[in-house]
Amino acid sequence: MQITTELGQEIIERLSEYIEVDINIMDLNGKIVASTDSSRISQIHSGALKVIQNQQSVILTEKDVINFPGTKQGVNLPILHQNKIKGVVGVSGNPAAIKQITSIIRASVEITLEQINIQRQAYFKERQWSHWVHQLLHPMGFEIEQLEEDAIYSLTINPKQSWRLLVFTGDDIHDCLDPIRQELLGAKINNLLTLPYLGNEIIVAIDPVFDRIDDFVNKIINHSKKQVHVGVGNVEFGIKGIRESYFQAKKSLAFASANSNITYIEDKKLERLIASIPDQEYNAVCKNYEILLHNLDKEYLNTIEVYLSMNFSIKETAGKLHIHRNTLQYRLDQLKEKIGLDPRSVYDAFILTIILRTKI
Structure with a gap:
């Protein structure tokens, strides 16, 4: 991960919420890519160039800055990520007073850099997954060979x-x-x-x-x-x-x-x-029965539904409906007469179930 203006500014904005010192972040060319002092952005920091060249910290006093154009007194430390120098962080001020805080800021920058790297990797991985899933679930179909290859080599899954x-x-x-x-x-x-x-x-x-x-x-x-x-x-x-x-x-x-x-x-x-029954077949077999059922009183529809849900049990259905067994038998007889389907017949009951779960 290279430190760019965008990345450097993101780090500066995170740190400046908690630390009230002048912070500069320089890239591997010694250019100030982010700073709490916006007027210094894009300037070349010669102290950072020496840090990058020697891969060691550079401490500048008021006397030293004469020999280092584009700098102020302060402490400049290398930023390391995955054991490689990625840039330089500099803090302006009296070196004796800010040396410790600069080390803390460098550690914070390195931690922030790692967090941003992890977040970006996670985001990139999720984008890969999202693209893969959209291809897999596309309503028009998918290419199994390509998806398997992507699964193995890009997503690293079996x-x-x-x-x-x-x-x-x-x-x-x-x-x-x-x-x-x-x-x-x-x-x-x-x-x-x-x-x-x-x-x-x-x-x-x-x-x-x-x-x-x-x-x-x-x-x-x-x-x-x-x-x-x-x-x-x-x-x-x-x-x-x-x-x-x-x-x-x-x-x-x-x-x-x-x-x-x-x-x-x-x-x-x-x-x-x-649900798999074609509309044409449903209409040919069930439509007339559906119309007759639709014209019945609600108590008859409720009777059918409860009777079927009770697995044809007269006793349990009558109890559920709070009616006498003879009343239930009468209603079932009426249903057979009015619509031409007998709920007590398994064959007819299945047709009734189809209609009830499809339309009524």
């Missing part, structure tokens, strides 16, 4: 593994990004990626051996002050599996009930089958 995708969505969901990452780290949950995606999603690929998904998700939900919905895909293998699990998680969100925070695609097998 594409021959299994993962489960979680999709977090909701208003201002990106506010949950840091809490999700912190929870994954704190709980030592092995995850492949945690990224914002599109406008209102955060996608997480977790190790399939992790089985405390509800606990993990509930912690994030409890942290958020707004409604959060999470779709959970199945465990799938390889790069294609990441894509499949993502779209499974998305589909589970489409099937989720309004009061459900977590929805697993593996719990939505029937909904998936029903």
